[in-house]
Amino acid sequence: MASSRLERIGTIFTRVEGLLTRGAVKPDDRPLWFDVYRAFPPLAEPKFAKPKPEIKPLRQILYPEDAIRAKFHSRGHGLGAISLVSPNETTTKRLVQQYEKLKADGVSEAEIIEKSATAVGSERQLEANKVKVATNSTDADTAKLLNEADITNIFKD
Template sequence: MASSRLERIGTIYTRVEGLLIRGAMKPDDRPVWFDVYRAFPPIVEPKFAKPKPEIKPIRQILYKEDTIRAKFHANGQGFGAVNMLNPAGETHTKKLIQQYEKLKSEGVPESELIEKSVSAIGLERQQEAPKAVPKNPDSVTSHVLADADLKNIFKK
């Protein structure tokens, strides 16, 4: 059976506009999108006969740091949360990569690079961890919190 090829002639907008002008469609029955399309027409009119864009393969972009990052994260060494509001601070992964490069330039064997850089950054991270300062140092809560050992809290 032969089918109609009218969808290839004009756009849906021009066909609805033709129906409205000729009275085949009442103005109250026009689609919701029609007035929006009329007010904000697209830059390039969508046509059926428009040629498809050429699909180009996506080039793989890998940096030397990506392999180091992959090694850290494969072993579960990558650190999670990053403060995006502090643009001056470096991420822990960036610090790990810098430490890795520093140790590599010093001649540390490849098998020990990741472990040593993780331990060095771990020590640095523990030293820079902020201590909670209570508002009222004489309160009972501040004394309890000062004596609390969070690492061993569930061992009892």
């Protein structure tokens, strides 16, 4: 019934209870949840006609670093990929730390962003080079092990 409004009258519990008391449903065929619901009724009965909760507007949550991040991102810095597995800090966090360090040193506002971006960029390049060297050495080690392995006699012994 597409236009039925029966779901608005009572709860599912009261409707099943009515079916049980009038004999439309046998006591052995009652739903599993019925006895639990009867033993532990909810504090507020779930009714369809319950008034909607008041929708409060969301507060804007801004931190002091958000303004710094906005400056960097508006100029295209700090938008690199992030590895969630690595314990390293994100590029944006390093940019903010570098910005605060340079600001404490008394560098002008216009130069701070560019200097901190170049410093973090050079750190990032060093890390990328270390990862490449480590990957190349592990590939060489793996190839060496595979050449030395005697696959024909692997299960003998």
